[in-house]
Amino acid sequence: MKVLVVGEKKKLTRRIENLLKRVVSPDGKMFHVSDTKEGLEVLKKERMDVVVVDYKLPDITGVEFIERIRREGFDIPAILVVGKGVKIKEETARQIGCDFVISEQEYRNALPFVIEAAYNRYLFDSERRSKGEILSVMSEEIIKSKEQWQATIDAVTDYIFVIDRDSKIRRTNVSFATRFKRHPRDMIGMKIDTLLGIDMSYGDSPFKEVFASNTPVSRELRIGDETFIVNIFPAMFDDDEVAVCIMKDVTETKRLREQLYHSDKLASIGLLVSGVAHEINNPLTGVLGYAEMLLSITKEDKTQKYLYKIYNAAERCKKFVETLLCFSRQQKSQHSLENINDIIDRTLEVRTYWFRSNNVEILKNYGNVPLVYIDAQQMQQVMLNILINAEQAIDSYNQCGRIVLSTAYDEKNKKIIIKVSDNGPGIPAKHLDMIFDPFFTTKPADKGTGLGLSIARGIVEEHGGSIRAESQEGQGATFIIELPVD
Numbered sequence: 376m377k378v379l380v381v382g383e384k385k386k387l388t389r390r391i392e393n394l395l396k397r398v399v400s401p402d403g404k405m406f407h408v409s410d411t412k413e414g415l416e417v418l419k420k421e422r423m424d425v426v427v428v429d430y431k432l433p434d435i436t437g438v439e440f441i442e443r444i445r446r447e448g449f450d451i452p453a454i455l456v457v458g459k460g461v462k463i464k465e466e467t468a469r470q471i472g473c474d475f476v477i478s479e480q481e482y483r484n485a486l487p488f489v490i491e492a493a494y495n496r497y498l499f500d501s502e503r504r505s506k507g508e509i510l511s512v513m514s515e516e517i518i519k520s521k522e523q524w525q526a527t528i529d530a531v532t533d534y535i536f537v538i539d540r541d542s543k544i545r546r547t548n549v550s551f552a553t554r555f556k557r558h559p560r561d562m563i564g565m566k567i568d569t570l571l572g573i574d575m576s577y578g579d580s581p582f583k584e585v586f587a588s589n590t591p592v593s594r595e596l597r598i599g600d601e602t603f604i605v606n607i608f609p610a611m612f613d614d615d616e617v618a619v620c621i622m623k624d625v626t627e628t629k630r631l632r633e634q635l636y637h638s639d640k641l642a643s644i645g646l647l648v649s650g651v652a653h654e655i656n657n658p659l660t661g662v663l664g665y666a667e668m669l670l671s672i673t674k675e676d677k678t679q680k681y682l683y684k685i686y687n688a689a690e691r692c693k694k695f696v697e698t699l700l701c702f703s704r705q706q707k708s709q710h711s712l713e714n715i716n717d718i719i720d721r722t723l724e725v726r727t728y729w730f731r732s733n734n735v736e737i738l739k740n741y742g743n744v745p746l747v748y749i750d751a752q753q754m755q756q757v758m759l760n761i762l763i764n765a766e767q768a769i770d771s772y773n774q775c776g777r778i779v780l781s782t783a784y785d786e787k788n789k790k791i792i793i794k795v796s797d798n799g800p801g802i803p804a805k806h807l808d809m810i811f812d813p814f815f816t817t818k819p820a821d822k823g824t825g826l827g828l829s830i831a832r833g834i835v836e837e838h839g840g841s842i843r844a845e846s847q848e849g850q851g852a853t854f855i856i857e858l859p860v861d
């Protein structure tokens with residue numbers, strides 16, 4: 376904010392400037408000239424935001440100077456400083472479009488606020504700037520109180536701002552202005568819908584609603600990926616209706632609540648699944664046993680063929696039930712000190728035949744990793760589930776399949792990092808969040824159950840680790856497991 380002071384003592388102007396910087400705007404600047412000719416020259420050379428004019432000037436009166444700058448076409452807020460004895464008619468001030476302050480004892484302390492008020496009013500309401508109001512002298516106490524209020528709202532990290540009926544900002548706290556990398560003063564006059572990138576045309580904007588209902592409004596507001604709770608209260612600034620808005624960022628709270636709900640849901644699925652699996656297991660053992668017995672006593676080809684069908688179908692069910700039980704993890708885990716590179720090698724051995732016959736190249740990039748205290752069987756299951764997925768992905772996509780397995784030790788964080796990458800079709804971004812959910816599958820019913828990664832995650836997390844996937848569609852997928860080393 377640039378303020379031209381005409382006539383005031385230069386030394387006092389510096390004092391007022393310091394106060395202006397402190398209470399109104401840190402980039403506030405005051406330019407001082409002692410006579411009117413100089414004043415006009417400065418105005419012509421540089422754009423000023425406010426002009427403060429002493430009534431007593433060396434050649435003409437302050438009123439005449441303001442009349443002159445109006446004649447020359449300078450449409451900026453003007454403040455006339457008049458001595459106690461000088462009688463100035465409000466009518467005159469209104470005609471020339473200025474406010475005035477009476478130079479009583481403490482008027483210099485009040486001047487920055489008068490400047491701010493005149494400037495803000497000028498920004499909002501060009502008609503009101505020529506009202507010729509007497510802006511009263513403020514005492515040191517009022518200044519202190521204003522500063523304390525400002526410090527109070529600036530200490531709040533929630534966004535606080537005041538808007539008028541046209542949705543234009545009247546004032547904001549530092550937190551809100553910082554969101555837009557601006558100083559609060561530079562936010563004045565900006566439209567809230569433009570700033571927040573929201574559409575007010577639907578008529579259900581909470582910012583509009585508060586003026587229509589004249590009662591407080593509370594709403595959840597989504598802006599891009601962020602969620603806010605906005606509370607808006609009707610208020611009055613002089614005769615103007617305004618709305619005081621407080622916006623709280625609840626993005627993280629909402630995410631945590633959803634995560635909690637999700638893990639609650641998973642826990643109940645686990646419970647349900649283990650109950651069902653146990654119930655099915657017993658009759659299934661019966662079906663398998665009797666099918667086997669009948670197979671051994673029947674000689675008739677057709678009957679044998681049908682019995683094999685029953686046996687194979689029951690066997691498939693049994694395998695699925697085992698997977699379900701593994702998912703709900705009813706078995707006890709047995710931990711021992713293991714080398715993760717050996718565990719990967721043992722898992723690879725199980726699939727060697729498949730890799731060879733399907734022309735899949737296996738690349739190993741093992742680091743020197745410390746022993747970890749883990750359940751080897753379970754960790755093999757994790758690796759197997761990831762490898763089977765990689766195989767299936769490659770099988771459906773790439774003639775020259777390649778799987779890269781790497782291990783490394785992050786000494787700083789005391790973690791072993793295992794990476795499994797394939798050159799299959801990759802995972803679409805919209806699926807990345809869901810692939811670890813139980814029963815999420817993109818495969819046909821005879822190929823996928825949607826439990827492999829969910830089991831893997833359960834096991835890794837039980838070991839205090841984490842698992843995640845990274846993928847660019849069309850460029851393969853990488854699974855990253857981090858295991859803590861105690």
Ligand code: ADP
Pocket residue numbers: 760764765768797799800801802810811815816817818822823824825826827828829851852
């Ligand atoms: P399933 O393999 O039975 O479908 P998973 O839980 O193991 O169940 O995997 C869930 C889904 O994740 C798969 O259906 C597939 O869409 C995706 N997926 C897993 N691994 C890969 C991979 N390496 N490449 C592409 N997609 C994958």
